Amino acid sequence: MSDQRRPAGRQPDLGDMDVGDFRDAAHGVADRVADYLDGLERLPVVPRVRPGDVRAQLPAQAPARGEPLERILDDYARLIEPNVTHWQHPGFMAYFSSTASGPAILGEWLAAGLNSNVMFWSNAPASTELEQTVIDWLRRMYGLPAEFDGMLCDTASVSSLLALVAARHAVPGLDSRRRGLAGRDDVGPLVLYVSAEAHMSIDKAAIVIGVGTDGVRRVPVDEDFRMRPDALRRAIAEDRAAGRQPFCVVGTLGTTSSTSIDPAGALADICQAEGLWLHLDAAYGGNAAIVPEYRGLFAGWERAQSIVVNPHKWMFTPFDASLLLFRDAEAFRAAFSIVPDYISTPSGDVRNYNEYGIQLGRRFRALKLWMQIRWFGVEGLASRIHEHCRMAQELTAWVDADSEWERMAPVPLSTVCFRWIGRGELSDDVVEAVNRGILEAVNATGRYYLSPTRLAGRYTLRVTIGNPRQTMTHVRGVWEALREAAADVVHGGS
Amino acid sequence: MSDQRRPAGRQPDLGDMDVGDFRDAAHGVADRVADYLDGLERLPVVPRVRPGDVRAQLPAQAPARGEPLERILDDYARLIEPNVTHWQHPGFMAYFSSTASGPAILGEWLAAGLNSNVMFWSNAPASTELEQTVIDWLRRMYGLPAEFDGMLCDTASVSSLLALVAARHAVPGLDSRRRGLAGRDDVGPLVLYVSAEAHMSIDKAAIVIGVGTDGVRRVPVDEDFRMRPDALRRAIAEDRAAGRQPFCVVGTLGTTSSTSIDPAGALADICQAEGLWLHLDAAYGGNAAIVPEYRGLFAGWERAQSIVVNPHKWMFTPFDASLLLFRDAEAFRAAFSIVPDYISTPSGDVRNYNEYGIQLGRRFRALKLWMQIRWFGVEGLASRIHEHCRMAQELTAWVDADSEWERMAPVPLSTVCFRWIGRGELSDDVVEAVNRGILEAVNATGRYYLSPTRLAGRYTLRVTIGNPRQTMTHVRGVWEALREAAADVVHGGS
Numbered sequence: 011m012s013d014q015r016r017p018a019g020r021q022p023d024l025g026d027m028d029v030g031d032f033r034d035a036a037h038g039v040a041d042r043v044a045d046y047l048d049g050l051e052r053l054p055v056v057p058r059v060r061p062g063d064v065r066a067q068l069p070a071q072a073p074a075r076g077e078p079l080e081r082i083l084d085d086y087a088r089l090i091e092p093n094v095t096h097w098q099h100p101g102f103m104a105y106f107s108s109t110a111s112g113p114a115i116l117g118e119w120l121a122a123g124l125n126s127n128v129m130f131w132s133n134a135p136a137s138t139e140l141e142q143t144v145i146d147w148l149r150r151m152y153g154l155p156a157e158f159d160g161m162l163c164d165t166a167s168v169s170s171l172l173a174l175v176a177a178r179h180a181v182p183g184l185d186s187r188r189r190g191l192a193g194r195d196d197v198g199p200l201v202l203y204v205s206a207e208a209h210m211s212i213d214k215a216a217i218v219i220g221v222g223t224d225g226v227r228r229v230p231v232d233e234d235f236r237m238r239p240d241a242l243r244r245a246i247a248e249d250r251a252a253g254r255q256p257f258c259v260v261g262t263l264g265t266t267s268s269t270s271i272d273p274a275g276a277l278a279d280i281c282q283a284e285g286l287w288l289h290l291d292a293a294y295g296g297n298a299a300i301v302p303e304y305r306g307l308f309a310g311w312e313r314a315q316s317i318v319v320n321p322h323k324w325m326f327t328p329f330d331a332s333l334l335l336f337r338d339a340e341a342f343r344a345a346f347s348i349v350p351d352y353i354s355t356p357s358g359d360v361r362n363y364n365e366y367g368i369q370l371g372r373r374f375r376a377l378k379l380w381m382q383i384r385w386f387g388v389e390g391l392a393s394r395i396h397e398h399c400r401m402a403q404e405l406t407a408w409v410d411a412d413s414e415w416e417r418m419a420p421v422p423l424s425t426v427c428f429r430w431i432g433r434g435e436l437s438d439d440v441v442e443a444v445n446r447g448i449l450e451a452v453n454a455t456g457r458y459y460l461s462p463t464r465l466a467g468r469y470t471l472r473v474t475i476g477n478p479r480q481t482m483t484h485v486r487g488v489w490e491a492l493r494e495a496a497a498d499v500v501h502g503g504s
Numbered sequence: 505m506s507d508q509r510r511p512a513g514r515q516p517d518l519g520d521m522d523v524g525d526f527r528d529a530a531h532g533v534a535d536r537v538a539d540y541l542d543g544l545e546r547l548p549v550v551p552r553v554r555p556g557d558v559r560a561q562l563p564a565q566a567p568a569r570g571e572p573l574e575r576i577l578d579d580y581a582r583l584i585e586p587n588v589t590h591w592q593h594p595g596f597m598a599y600f601s602s603t604a605s606g607p608a609i610l611g612e613w614l615a616a617g618l619n620s621n622v623m624f625w626s627n628a629p630a631s632t633e634l635e636q637t638v639i640d641w642l643r644r645m646y647g648l649p650a651e652f653d654g655m656l657c658d659t660a661s662v663s664s665l666l667a668l669v670a671a672r673h674a675v676p677g678l679d680s681r682r683r684g685l686a687g688r689d690d691v692g693p694l695v696l697y698v699s700a701e702a703h704m705s706i707d708k709a710a711i712v713i714g715v716g717t718d719g720v721r722r723v724p725v726d727e728d729f730r731m732r733p734d735a736l737r738r739a740i741a742e743d744r745a746a747g748r749q750p751f752c753v754v755g756t757l758g759t760t761s762s763t764s765i766d767p768a769g770a771l772a773d774i775c776q777a778e779g780l781w782l783h784l785d786a787a788y789g790g791n792a793a794i795v796p797e798y799r800g801l802f803a804g805w806e807r808a809q810s811i812v813v814n815p816h817k818w819m820f821t822p823f824d825a826s827l828l829l830f831r832d833a834e835a836f837r838a839a840f841s842i843v844p845d846y847i848s849t850p851s852g853d854v855r856n857y858n859e860y861g862i863q864l865g866r867r868f869r870a871l872k873l874w875m876q877i878r879w880f881g882v883e884g885l886a887s888r889i890h891e892h893c894r895m896a897q898e899l900t901a902w903v904d905a906d907s908e909w910e911r912m913a914p915v916p917l918s919t920v921c922f923r924w925i926g927r928g929e930l931s932d933d934v935v936e937a938v939n940r941g942i943l944e945a946v947n948a949t950g951r952y953y954l955s956p957t958r959l960a961g962r963y964t965l966r967v968t969i970g971n972p973r974q975t976m977t978h979v980r981g982v983w984e985a986l987r988e989a990a991a992d993v994v995h996g997g998s
Contacts, residue, residue: 023884023887024887024888024891024972024975025888025972025973025975026541026603026605026606026820026972026973027605027606027607027879028606029538029541029542029606031606032538032541032606032609032610033534033535033538035606035607035610036534036535036537036538036609036610036613037531037534037535039534039610039613039614040527040530040531040533040534040613041527041530041531042614042617043530043613043614043616043617044523044526044527044530046617046618047520047523047526047617048523056626056627057629057630059629059630061625061629061852061853061854062633062853063629063633064629064630064633064634065633065636065637068633068634068637070637070640071641071644072641072644072645072877072878072881072882073877073878073881073882074881074882074883075881075883075884076878076879076880076881076884077878077879077881079607079610079875079879081878082607082874082875082878082879086614086871086875089630090630090631090634090871091614091618091630092630093629093630094618094620094628094629094630094631094868095620095626095627095628095629096618097618097619097620097621097627098617098618098619104627105627105846108619108621108865109520109619110616110617110619111520111521112520112521112522112523112525112526112529113521113529113573113576115526115616115617116526116529116530116533116573118612118613118616119530119533119534119537119612119613119616120533120536120537120580120585122537122604122609122612122613122616122822123536123537123540123541123592123604123609124540124585124588124590124591124592125591125592125602125603125604125822125823126588126589126591127591127602127823131555132550132589133550133589133591133598133599134588134589135551135553135555135557135558135587135588135589136551136553136558136583136584136585136586136587136588137584137588139556139557139558139559139562140558140562140584142559143559143562143564146564147565147566150565150566151566164658164863164865164867165863165864165865166864166865167862167863167864167865168662168862168863171712171862175711175712185716186711186714186716187711187716187717188716188717188718189716189718190685190693190694190710190714190715190716190718190719191684191685191686191714191716192685192686192688192691192692192693192694192714192715192719192749193691193692193693193694193747193748193749194686194693195689197686197687198686198687199684199686199687199688200684200686200687209844210842210844210864211864213842214840214842214862215862216684217669217680217681217839217840218665218669218712218713218862219712219713219714220680220684220685220686220713220714220715221684221686222679222680222681222682222683222684222685223681223682224682224683224684225684225686253687254687255686255687266844266846267845267846322865326520328616328619329619329621329865329867330865330867345711346708346711348704348707348708350703350704350760351761351956351957351958352599352760352761352955352956352957352958352966353955354955354956358555359555359556360555368661368662368665368708368709368712369658369659369661369662370659370660370661370704370705371602371658371659371660371661371816371823371824373658373823373824374588377580377584380576381573381576381580383566383567384566384567384570384571384575384576385521385570385571385573385576386570387566387567387568387569387570387571388566388567388568389568389569390517390569390570393517393518394518394519397518461846461847461848462845462846462848463845463846464845464846472846478518478519478520479519479520481518481519
């Protein structure tokens with residue numbers, strides 16, 4: 011392409027893409043992404059591809075010679091874009107919403123251009139200080155006290171893993187950082203506590219840190235799927251009596267199945283009395299604290315040692331951005347910091363984020379957050395989150411008003427769990443089969459995408475709201491689709 | 505802004521940015537990034553800011569009301585862009601290069617627009633299959649056999665952590681996934697082996713998984729900073745005799761300080777004889793295997809159980825993209841897989857990547873790799889990497905030819921380690937002080953950015969090459985700057 015625009019001394023076949031060519035292509039990509047966002051609702055949420063369809067159309071080997079960008083972008087448009095599941099689509103109501111808003115997408119674009127790697131202050135000064143600023147912004151937005159500091163991680167899985175390593179490090183006399191856990195006769199089996207509804211990321215973290223799944227005590231929940239403090243207290247006493255070593259309680263503020271909210275204050279009381287670390291997984295739910303009237307749901311969370319909230323879940327931030335907040339930054343630095351000869355950092359009061367976690371390399375995630383928080387404004391984010399909860403309440407009211415449907419859990423936030431039960435005379439097996447059929451039929455419309463779960467042993471449908479592109483049109487639409495599917499399945503099956 | 509362009513039924517203050525506004529802003533950002541890449545060399549590599557300068561100019565609280573995007577982008581241009589350390593700058597010769605090429609930046613942009621979260625096949629079909637394809641492309645590009653499968657991770661820190669968890673899980677009878685490591689009398693202290701020059705990410709992984717730093721045996725290196733197989737063999741025997749339990753050897757193919765390359769074949773022999781897992785950290789160096797003539801440096805790496813290579817280091821991929829290759833995918837799935845009720849995946853032959861690692865959420869990293877591999881072509885990538893090594897050899901020749909400078913390590917790849925020694929009559933302390941002064945002076949020019957290390961106890965300067973924007977102009981320039989700085993420091997200090 012335009013060789014004449016290349017700066018002198020740069021060999022075209024040994025350099026990067028010519029900047030003029032990049033500029034032209036970048037404008038094309040800008041239009042492509044805008045077109046995608048504009049046309050989302052013309053696409054089925056879940057593409058109609060079968061396993062292997064895409065791969066079969068991709069060459070088994072990379073090309074030896076470079077190809078023109080136009081051809082690559084054509085293949086993207088033909089083969090990739092239509093064949094992803096569209097997380098951006100307002101009909102995506104499965105799992106939890108994870109949608110990328112316009113201003114935050116642009117933040118990712120700028121970050122990709124800079125390629126700033128936020129390892130430590132001196133190789134990322136503005137990026138480090140913007141991260142510090144944004145963390146404090148978020149902390150205030152969630153209504154948490156100034157004692158909390160934190161860092162941006164990739165996922166809640168990693169944020170919680172870091173918290174558990176710090177919790178383990180804080181066990182007096184354990185010194186697992188130096189001595190490890192194996193082959194010691196001065197340590198009992200370590201135990202941590204989660205509710206029966208907690209996310210599997212805690213089990214994975216327990217596996218990774220050498221606690222093992224045997225060391226994960228699943229505390230029973232009440233009828234609203236919240237951890238029972240009395241049961242927690244009893245489990246801790248039993249473990250201590252048996253010579254095991256409790257070290258951490260993980261509460262969930264917004265569980266993945268039903269968005270139930272463990273009683274943070276009661277957990278904090280127990281942790282304080284027992285000398286245990288309290289970590290709170292508020293990956294989805296914590297974002298609701300941006301709305302002042304919902305903060306009461308989390309009362310007591312300000313007493314935790316660590317909290318994870320994911321802006322990439324319900325704050326419209328492109329994946330990935332998980333906020334780990336901690337009360338004692340030094341507890342994390344003590345657990346993780348290693349400063350070898352090949353890393354030189356200035357002395358003085360600077361934050362070197364890699365010392366607080368596992369990853370040395372860290373993406374510049376603060377930029378997109380800064381841009382989108384400013385563009386929406388705190389009140390703008392709060393009003394959208396409030397609206398999602400309000401829409402969930404409308405759906406809840408329809409479910410409650412229809413005797414052929416049964417709500418399966420309270421709806422404290424923006425996710426509704428329910429199932430079809432018909433006239434109430436069918437066995438659980440038949441009801442499950444019908445609900446499986448309903449889910450399949452609704453997803454097959456291409457207009458909506460729902461995921462199921464199981465609550466109190468029962469197969470359950472979920473509708474989650476959390477995309478700023480969602481309106482009551484979509485909520486009404488999915489409810490109609492559900493009822494039509496139920497009629498079809500029951501009719502077809504009878 | 506342009507309310508009239510909003511689709512019917514979307515409340516402007518509850519939705520996302522209007523798509524028309526997004527499109528306009530996206531074009532502005534496209535130009536902004538192109539301007540940035542075009543003007544890189546007019547910027548000092550390291551900004552002239554002091555700790556706190558940037559933060560002091562940022563408000564302590566997020567704005568309550570949304571702000572216009574123009575104002576946010578103005579602040580970006582004024583406050584953020586000029587105050588990052590410019591990893592993209594061809595004068596950035598510190599640590600290891602991590603530069604984002606044009607076609608790969610565009611891949612990140614498309615990925616940010618899609619926001620595809622590559623958890624499991626059904627919520628990311630094309631993204632999952634493109635990842636499978638790209639992993640196989642990379643595997644072939646590195647000349648590794650078809651037995652290797654793998655996944656894309658964020659960082660080598662995490663790739664190596666996953667490998668060590670899998671290695672621990674593979675210890676017969678240990679069952680640390682279920683039983684953990686603490687409070688067991690059937691397990692000795694676990695030990696893993698690295699060279700004295702290995703990266704601290706292995707120490708961090710050992711801390712995390714409950715092995716502890718006491719369980720990291722640092723095997724002595726030879727005069728070229730490579731792990732000594734005889735010393736490894738002896739260390740294993742000593743540990744076994746003392747009742748400890750060796751489980752893993754981590755070799756480094758391209759150490760961070762000197763890019764020394766451990767003898768993979770000899771390590772594989774030992775691991776095979778001893779029944780140990782061999783993990784190879786080739787985060788930087790492995791990329792050189794794209795050049796067929798360099799593959800001999802890594803001979804034997806094809807016998808490892810797991811290998812990490814970072815395209816975001818020396819393959820011009822925007823941060824982050826770390827490739828974890830493994831010989832036995834089932835070993836990773838056995839270590840990590842948890843499939844709860846709230847995740848539904850189709851049966852059949854699909855890859856659900858979250859089952860092979862810690863993170864459930866995973867960015868769509870394959871897209872940028874696919875785009876840039878096709879744009880450069882395999883030969884195009886190889887010729888650039890080859891050119892970087894060739895330029896490093898030129899610098900090496902100049903260092904070797906100048907009696908006032910001493911080379912500190914062999915130069916197998918694209919990084920040169922050396923120090924000023926003057927006429928050879930000065931104490932090590934004085935030499936170190938002079939070299940510290942040289943580094944400071946070169947970095948203060950703003951044209952180059954170097955980082956130091958320590959080799960055999962001696963303070964050492966490093967020049968690393970690996971950015972496709974680098975040419976001999978930059979290599980000659982940094983050598984001149986070093987010699988000028990030496991003259992100034994010695995003159996100024998005498």
